[in-house]
Amino acid sequence: MELKGYKQDKFFIVKASGRLDATTATEFEKFCLESIQQGESMLVVDLAGLEYMSSAGLRSILVVGKKLKSAGGSLSFSSLTPNVAHVFSISSFGSMFTVYDSLEKALGNS
Amino acid sequence: MKNRGLAFKLILFTLSGTMAVLLAAFAYFYHSSKDSMMQYAEENARNLTHSTVYQIEKVLVGVGKVPLNYASLLSGRNFEAEDIVRIVERMVSANPEIYGAAIAFEPDAFAAGAHYFAPYCCRKHDGHLTNVMLGDASYHYFTMDWYQIPRELNQAAWTEPYYDEGGGNMIMASFSVPFYKGKDGEKRFQGVVTSNIALNGLQEIVSAIRLYRSGYAFLISRNGVFITHPDSRLVMTNSIFSIAEEKKSSLLRRIGKDMINGGEGLVALQSGLLLRDKCRLYYAPLSSIGWSLGVVIPEHELLEGVNRLGRMVILIGLAGVFLLTIMVMLIARTITRPLKELSATTVEIARGNLDTRLPDILRGDEIGTLARSFEEMRLALKDYIKHLTETTAAKERIESELKIARNIQMSFLPKAFPPLPGKNRMEISARLEPAREIGGDLYDYSLIDDDHLFFAVGDVSDKGIPAALFMAVTKTLLKGIAETGMGPSVILNRCNLELCGENDSMMFVTVFCGVLDLRTGRLKYSNAGHEHPIIVRRDGQPEFLPVPEGFLLGVEEASSYQTMEIELKPGDMLIVYTDGVTEAVNAAGELYSHENLMATVRSCSSLSAEGIATEILASVKLFSSGIPQADDITVLSLSFTGAKV
Numbered sequence: 001m002e003l004k005g006y007k008q009d010k011f012f013i014v015k016a017s018g019r020l021d022a023t024t025a026t027e028f029e030k031f032c033l034e035s036i037q038q039g040e041s042m043l044v045v046d047l048a049g050l051e052y053m054s055s056a057g058l059r060s061i062l063v064v065g066k067k068l069k070s071a072g073g074s075l076s077f078s079s080l081t082p083n084v085a086h087v088f089s090i091s092s093f094g095s096m097f098t099v100y101d102s103l104e105k106a107l108g109n110s
Numbered sequence: 111m112k113n114r115g116l117a118f119k120l121i122l123f124t125l126s127g128t129m130a131v132l133l134a135a136f137a138y139f140y141h142s143s144k145d146s147m148m149q150y151a152e153e154n155a156r157n158l159t160h161s162t163v164y165q166i167e168k169v170l171v172g173v174g175k176v177p178l179n180y181a182s183l184l185s186g187r188n189f190e191a192e193d194i195v196r197i198v199e200r201m202v203s204a205n206p207e208i209y210g211a212a213i214a215f216e217p218d219a220f221a222a223g224a225h226y227f228a229p230y231c232c233r234k235h236d237g238h239l240t241n242v243m244l245g246d247a248s249y250h251y252f253t254m255d256w257y258q259i260p261r262e263l264n265q266a267a268w269t270e271p272y273y274d275e276g277g278g279n280m281i282m283a284s285f286s287v288p289f290y291k292g293k294d295g296e297k298r299f300q301g302v303v304t305s306n307i308a309l310n311g312l313q314e315i316v317s318a319i320r321l322y323r324s325g326y327a328f329l330i331s332r333n334g335v336f337i338t339h340p341d342s343r344l345v346m347t348n349s350i351f352s353i354a355e356e357k358k359s360s361l362l363r364r365i366g367k368d369m370i371n372g373g374e375g376l377v378a379l380q381s382g383l384l385l386r387d388k389c390r391l392y393y394a395p396l397s398s399i400g401w402s403l404g405v406v407i408p409e410h411e412l413l414e415g416v417n418r419l420g421r422m423v424i425l426i427g428l429a430g431v432f433l434l435t436i437m438v439m440l441i442a443r444t445i446t447r448p449l450k451e452l453s454a455t456t457v458e459i460a461r462g463n464l465d466t467r468l469p470d471i472l473r474g475d476e477i478g479t480l481a482r483s484f485e486e487m488r489l490a491l492k493d494y495i496k497h498l499t500e501t502t503a504a505k506e507r508i509e510s511e512l513k514i515a516r517n518i519q520m521s522f523l524p525k526a527f528p529p530l531p532g533k534n535r536m537e538i539s540a541r542l543e544p545a546r547e548i549g550g551d552l553y554d555y556s557l558i559d560d561d562h563l564f565f566a567v568g569d570v571s572d573k574g575i576p577a578a579l580f581m582a583v584t585k586t587l588l589k590g591i592a593e594t595g596m597g598p599s600v601i602l603n604r605c606n607l608e609l610c611g612e613n614d615s616m617m618f619v620t621v622f623c624g625v626l627d628l629r630t631g632r633l634k635y636s637n638a639g640h641e642h643p644i645i646v647r648r649d650g651q652p653e654f655l656p657v658p659e660g661f662l663l664g665v666e667e668a669s670s671y672q673t674m675e676i677e678l679k680p681g682d683m684l685i686v687y688t689d690g691v692t693e694a695v696n697a698a699g700e701l702y703s704h705e706n707l708m709a710t711v712r713s714c715s716s717l718s719a720e721g722i723a724t725e726i727l728a729s730v731k732l733f734s735s736g737i738p739q740a741d742d743i744t745v746l747s748l749s750f751t752g753a754k755v
Contacts, residue, residue, distance in 0.1 A: 022572060022573065054693070054741075055569065055570075055571035055572060055618075055620075055689075056571065056572050058571060058618070058662070059571045059572060059615070059616050059617065059618065060616075062616035062618065062665055063614075063615070063616045066616060083701075090620075090639060090640070090641055090642065091620060091639035091661070091662050092639055092659050092660060092661045092662070093661075095659065095661060096661065096666070
């Protein structure tokens, strides 16, 4: 899995591509938590290149989400591939986190 | 060479090098010494020869003066016969070297009518002198060498040496001096003053020359005849030329020629010519008499000193090399012995006896360091293996406990069809294929009362022991709450609250649960983030069952869950599964997917619940054959037969 993070306006964008499963979930979690430690609180996770997400991935998202919530921040997602969109929908992640069609849309809304 | 020991190589190279150096040094030394020795010997010989020649010539010249003087005397005036006899007598008596003397006149020169006039005096053995008159019919002295040669040559001359006729085996030579009378302005040959000189004095002088043990000197005459020689048999009987002839040596002949021609020189001769062994010959002429002196130096005796020294040096060298060998061997041994010990011990250690102590090598050098390093390594290895063994044992313990846990887990799952009074009103079958690791899928079904069947399928996030424990708790909770008669949404709500406890790791479980009224076929169900089940109506196509939205259990306390209801008609089938089915991967990396599942269900929709469950599982397994199973696969199929009791 490849992770890239950069700041844009008040958002911190995390681009994840590849597979988010039991072997890579820890990496993703650590990456996001580090950025939160450095003061970021508005995370946008763009999953344009992510082709697969397992329950381990969902769990790491929940951990990050909980941390952000206690810091008064927000976590949103954009550019979900069909597989990942399905997983999100089945597990009703949509009720917990906002999901956008594209990164621009995610950055457009404050 | 590569299989030879260290000691051998050390010795070989050290010795080769040392011996090469020693040999080179020795060769140089020997050669130089030999040259020096030879030069010295030659110098010596030359000096000796010259001094001897001088000595001899002194004697000869001294002796030769006597007749010379008398010859000049006779040339001056006339003497009476008596005087002549007395002169002759005087010549012998006054000169011990002169053995005999004579003054011989030309025919009729002394006195007219005296054909022969040659008074002669000689010394006998007993020392007495006798006077005779030479010359008669039997002794025509005019033709004798001693008379003729000086007359012809008009100068004093020595004859060839000869043996004394009077016995005594003495070698003599005659020195004859012509005398003349001046008459009418011209010189006229009158006669010869001659003296016989014993050469034994000369012989003694020459014989006294002793060089080394077998070196000697010899004199040869004008014709090359040996006058003196250590081998007395050769004296007067052989000449240098006869020796040359005998030995077939043209070199010796040439030397002889040069010698009698008055030459001087130094020649190297091979063995057998003048000496048994190789030798050097130095020769010089006795010009006054026309003879030649040769000095023979034995080469090997000359070099004896050098050779002896050389032998000593070689011996010392060999002894040294021998000692060196011993020392090198000893030193090599101090290296190879500990190395052998070390390697023997290492072999033992390699066999697994890590307790084998390395030999104590208390040395400051590299071998000592090596031994210490080995010992450290051994101890480190021992520690490591102990640690590894403990870790492996611990791991095996855990794995066996995991196996036990897995077995316990599986044993909780209901296998058998619950016994129902009378006929079967529904058929329920479930298959759970665990992945390699202990997993988090669950299913459960039981009759909560005579008419109501509770069933649930769940999938805990992740795998491993935490997931298994979470699963056990969830299952217990679900069943426990269901048995109080609550509806599915309540079950999920309550369960969720319980699970939300201390959950920093955000573990969650997806659940689909339902309660089927066996009398009416009414199914109440609720969903918490789980895969949507498939419903196949009798004579219909498989479809996804619409489910109420609900978040995963265990994360959000505020989550709420709803119940939905449908009516199952006899022959309807419900298939609940986990994502282990749809996310099974094949060798090409493709997912089994919902499409495949739908197609499989479609193809076996006429089968029983058990049949369908088995078929789906088989299909998934076939799809992902060769790929190790990553996630638990669970299929639960429920068919409502609607048969009344």
